[in-house]
Amino acid sequence: MQKSIQKYFALFALPGLLCFAIAFLVPMVMGVVLSFFKFSTVTDGTFIGLENYRRIFINNDFTSALWFTIQFTIVSVITINLGAFFLALLLTREIKGTNLFRTIFFMPNLIGGIVLGWIWQVIINGVLLKSGVTIVSDPKYGFWGLVVLMNWQNIGYMMVIYIAGIQNIPHDLIEAAQIDGAGKITMLKSVILPSIMPSITICSFLTLTNGFKLFDQNLALTAGDPGKQTEMLALNIFNTFYGRTGFEGVGQAKAVLFTILVALIALTQLRLTRSKEVEA
Amino acid sequence: MKKHLLVVLMIVSLVMSTALFAAGSKEAAAEKEVYFLNFKPEIADVYETKIAPAFEAETGIKLKVVTAASGTYAQTLKSEIAKSNPPVIFQTNGPVGMKESKGYSADLTNTGFYKILSDKSMALTDEGKVLAVPYAVEGYGIIYNDAIMRKYFALSSKAVSINSADEIRNFATLKAVVEDMTKHKSELGIQGVFASTSLSAGNQWRWQTHLVNVPLHFELRDANIAAGSKVPEIKFTYSANMKNIWDLYLNNSTTAVGLLGSKSVDDSMAEFALGQAAMVQNGNWGASQILGVKGNKVADADIKFLPIYTGIAGEEKSGLNVGTENYLCINSNASAEQQAMADQFLTWLFSSDTGKQFVKNDLMFITPFNTFKDDELPTDPLAKEVIRWMNQPGVTSVPWAFSVIPSEEWKNQFGAALAEYSVEKKTWAQVESVAVEAWKTEYALTN
Numbered sequence: 273m274q275k276s277i278q279k280y281f282a283l284f285a286l287p288g289l290l291c292f293a294i295a296f297l298v299p300m301v302m303g304v305v306l307s308f309f310k311f312s313t314v315t316d317g318t319f320i321g322l323e324n325y326r327r328i329f330i331n332n333d334f335t336s337a338l339w340f341t342i343q344f345t346i347v348s349v350i351t352i353n354l355g356a357f358f359l360a361l362l363l364t365r366e367i368k369g370t371n372l373f374r375t376i377f378f379m380p381n382l383i384g385g386i387v388l389g390w391i392w393q394v395i396i397n398g399v400l401l402k403s404g405v406t407i408v409s410d411p412k413y414g415f416w417g418l419v420v421l422m423n424w425q426n427i428g429y430m431m432v433i434y435i436a437g438i439q440n441i442p443h444d445l446i447e448a449a450q451i452d453g454a455g456k457i458t459m460l461k462s463v464i465l466p467s468i469m470p471s472i473t474i475c476s477f478l479t480l481t482n483g484f485k486l487f488d489q490n491l492a493l494t495a496g497d498p499g500k501q502t503e504m505l506a507l508n509i510f511n512t513f514y515g516r517t518g519f520e521g522v523g524q525a526k527a528v529l530f531t532i533l534v535a536l537i538a539l540t541q542l543r544l545t546r547s548k549e550v551e552a
Numbered sequence: 553m554k555k556h557l558l559v560v561l562m563i564v565s566l567v568m569s570t571a572l573f574a575a576g577s578k579e580a581a582a583e584k585e586v587y588f589l590n591f592k593p594e595i596a597d598v599y600e601t602k603i604a605p606a607f608e609a610e611t612g613i614k615l616k617v618v619t620a621a622s623g624t625y626a627q628t629l630k631s632e633i634a635k636s637n638p639p640v641i642f643q644t645n646g647p648v649g650m651k652e653s654k655g656y657s658a659d660l661t662n663t664g665f666y667k668i669l670s671d672k673s674m675a676l677t678d679e680g681k682v683l684a685v686p687y688a689v690e691g692y693g694i695i696y697n698d699a700i701m702r703k704y705f706a707l708s709s710k711a712v713s714i715n716s717a718d719e720i721r722n723f724a725t726l727k728a729v730v731e732d733m734t735k736h737k738s739e740l741g742i743q744g745v746f747a748s749t750s751l752s753a754g755n756q757w758r759w760q761t762h763l764v765n766v767p768l769h770f771e772l773r774d775a776n777i778a779a780g781s782k783v784p785e786i787k788f789t790y791s792a793n794m795k796n797i798w799d800l801y802l803n804n805s806t807t808a809v810g811l812l813g814s815k816s817v818d819d820s821m822a823e824f825a826l827g828q829a830a831m832v833q834n835g836n837w838g839a840s841q842i843l844g845v846k847g848n849k850v851a852d853a854d855i856k857f858l859p860i861y862t863g864i865a866g867e868e869k870s871g872l873n874v875g876t877e878n879y880l881c882i883n884s885n886a887s888a889e890q891q892a893m894a895d896q897f898l899t900w901l902f903s904s905d906t907g908k909q910f911v912k913n914d915l916m917f918i919t920p921f922n923t924f925k926d927d928e929l930p931t932d933p934l935a936k937e938v939i940r941w942m943n944q945p946g947v948t949s950v951p952w953a954f955s956v957i958p959s960e961e962w963k964n965q966f967g968a969a970l971a972e973y974s975v976e977k978k979t980w981a982q983v984e985s986v987a988v989e990a991w992k993t994e995y996a997l998t999n
Contacts, residue, residue: 499968
């Protein structure tokens, strides 16, 4: 058996690898190469070295988008994970209708980002109507709008992961802790949290990278208005590439920096939370 | 052994299916087809349901029409042109857009399409080659509903001395009329004089491109700068005039100032069509958006144009803003046969009797071609108004000076500044400095 798996590995992996190469590897290599070129379509270009990277910083678009993204990510990682963990705790206590609630909380995740963005735009504009403003009147409305949207969309998903983690805690461990006289807080701090560390790792990884590469929701909710003040990194890259004549290479250079940045942050986070994981 | 057979079968089927795909795409390319990437969503239907079938019936050539969503033409073109079956006919918006596309624009000097252009100087050229030919002349100004205006002028309590909208010939009169109309808006049955000043994303072009054209044109005129030349910086001399009209729009609108950020051009046009507003700034391309709105309450005969007055000395003599931002190009990377078919289509559309009927009745273009006789000009109310203003003695049209704007980015920044001014996040002086500073930096970046 083992032998035949080895024998056919290449064959069975081929379709997957092919898709991966076409949809991921090739564009990525092309992208990195193109970031050193001046081009208007992806097939023509002249080599200009690091010029594109220098032009990223001719104005503060990129840095202000980066700052906005960092702020957003910090807030959303905290709120989403706290919310999801809290819901998971509630829904593992064998209350009636647990499954129904799990389904309901998970459902927003099934709606696409663009649709959600527009729905929330209508809702938020409806609420703000009373004070005679709209979501694009002030960047802070856009910021909190995005936070609410992302919480609404992602809490259910992360909740499912936390539920799985909590349900995996062995019963004898909990019983032993109870016999030893652990109170609710001790139980949470010394039994549940350490045991679900793998879930925390994966959830914080997902929310962190989701926060950084957020695009559709940003585009649909505010499109960066007012005046780019709610523009996040991914949208900024898109607008640079498609919105400005002669800036395609700069957009590409931004995308390369963006990839490196997200990879660095995600790896650091993985290492940090992994080190806290324990064997039950 | 059986397993091996299965594997072999799978490989064979995989290989065969790829071969099939390859053969399929070759076959599609061999068909006689012209791919046209259309710029105007408002008339996409006409191309798809009327023109393409008629052209195919007469010539056997298929016309594939793809329309880019509003405000996304440049990016759609950019990705389409890199594909293996790129558009053969595409659009450019003037000298600035030309810079982007000249790498793949064919020389049109010997095409039938160029030969029928009445004023050859209107075409865009680069190093002696004709690269883009205009196909529609357009005009914009303030569209007004004469029925509401007549109702207002019939009021006994009106505060102005003039008796018809025709007599509005400068900003002072316009302002007096508009502000007095706002006072009487319940009697007139309107929610505001002007339709919403649309400021949502992608809907600011009426201001950051069209409205700013008026002060921009007069500044260039004073400085004796010819249209189409390079302008490294502006002073925004007529900034105060821009503020005049901008404040008038904001303060006499159907929508409260704070809510304008959620309004689109479609909203404004619908408000006008439904009789909720008396005036809206837009061009003759908006005719279909008024006439086609369900429940349209404006009679054709009541749709009239007024030039955009801003209080610049001598403005009585200026008319509507007339020009073009619609040029067609042919992709030089397409095969010679496809390029010839593209020319055949465009010549057919603008010179054959069938084609001209579509242009006149459905596309409603005022064309710059010598194949159109006077009775073949479009008959929609706004196009007729544009032609009337163009021919009015003693009045010169304001040309489209905005083609000198250095980049889209300038328009975006200026639009954002106008939006922030409207919610009092910026003062007018700051708007002014955005216009001047962004122009300088954008010019430096793009030249």
